Amino acid sequence: MTQLSETVKELIVKARIISFAKWEQSHSKAAIAIFQAADDAFRYLRDEDLLQITTLSADNSELIPVAVLLRDRATEIVDEAREQVLATDPEIIQPGGGLYPPERAQACWRDFWHFLRCITYSIAGGHTEYTNPTGLHYMNLLYQELQVPLDAMLLGLKSIKAASLKRLPAHQQETLAPYFDHLIGQLATFQIRSGF
Numbered sequence: 001m002t003q004l005s006e007t008v009k010e011l012i013v014k015a016r017i018i019s020f021a022k023w024e025q026s027h028s029k030a031a032i033a034i035f036q037a038a039d040d041a042f043r044y045l046r047d048e049d050l051l052q053i054t055t056l057s058a059d060n061s062e063l064i065p066v067a068v069l070l071r072d073r074a075t076e077i078v079d080e081a082r083e084q085v086l087a088t089d090p091e092i093i094q095p096g097g098g099l100y101p102p103e104r105a106q107a108c109w110r111d112f113w114h115f116l117r118c119i120t121y122s123i124a125g126g127h128t129e130y131t132n133p134t135g136l137h138y139m140n141l142l143y144q145e146l147q148v149p150l151d152a153m154l155l156g157l158k159s160i161k162a163a164s165l166k167r168l169p170a171h172q173q174e175t176l177a178p179y180f181d182h183l184i185g186q187l188a189t190f191q192i193r194s195g196f
Contacts, residue, residue: 011142016135017118017183023125031056035121044071044117045124053124066176067124070116070164077167078112081159085152098149108148112156116164119179128178131186140190150190157184 004012018039020032027035031053038045045053045067054061070077085092085108092099099105122130143150161180165173 005145008142008145011138011145014135015139015142016132017114017139018121018130019132019135020125020130021132022129023127026059026126027053027057035125039118039121042114042117044074044120050124063123063126063176066168066172067120069167070120070123073164073167074113074116074120077116077160077163078109080163081112081156082109084159084162085156088155089152092149092152098147098152104146107146108152108156111153112160115157115183116160119160119164119183122179122182123176128182131183136186143190150187154184154187157187 016039020027020035020039023032023035034049034053034056035045038049047068050064050068054064089097091097093102093105094100099108118130122128142148143153157180161177161184164180165176168176
């Protein structure tokens with residue numbers, strides 16, 4: 001495994017996708033603390049977390065079953081997204097490809113899992129605009145530093161959206177698309193640094 005530079009290690013710590021700063025109008029401090037604790041631990045919301053959130057913020061509970069479904073199907077959703085990326089660009093994991101060696105590919109698939117994790121928070125919280133501008137700035141710098149293939153990451157995120165929505169009833173798909181589109185739009189603004 002390649003040793004990470006100090007710059008990369010610092011950027012990893014600062015690269016946070018989600019922010020709960022604007023959720024005070026819809027959620028109590030106690031509910032926000034539950035979301036924040038899950039994000040700090042880089043884990044999906046547990047059933048007991050969601051039960052507490054529902055109790056604390058009953059007005060925002062109608063989409064919680066969707067967050068549960070996506071959480072419970074996260075592995076297969078991420079697997080489908082990975083398969084889509086590999087079907088589109090099979091060379092990407094070969095020597096010379098953007099996700100070679102295998103550790104780079106594993107980091108990419110792990111990011112897909114985290115993308116979906118953050119989207120489930122936004123769905124459970126009922127906020128379609130949920131990203132952290134500062135955290136995404138550092139994520140952009142991290143992706144530049146590591147020369148992450150942005151086209152593959154964007155395709156993966158779009159594939160996560162497709163794989164997630166197809167698991168939901170048609171009447172919910174239109175309601176839920178903006179939760180995915182927000183992060184897709186943010187990632188699409190990332191800059192690719194040219195040169196090696």
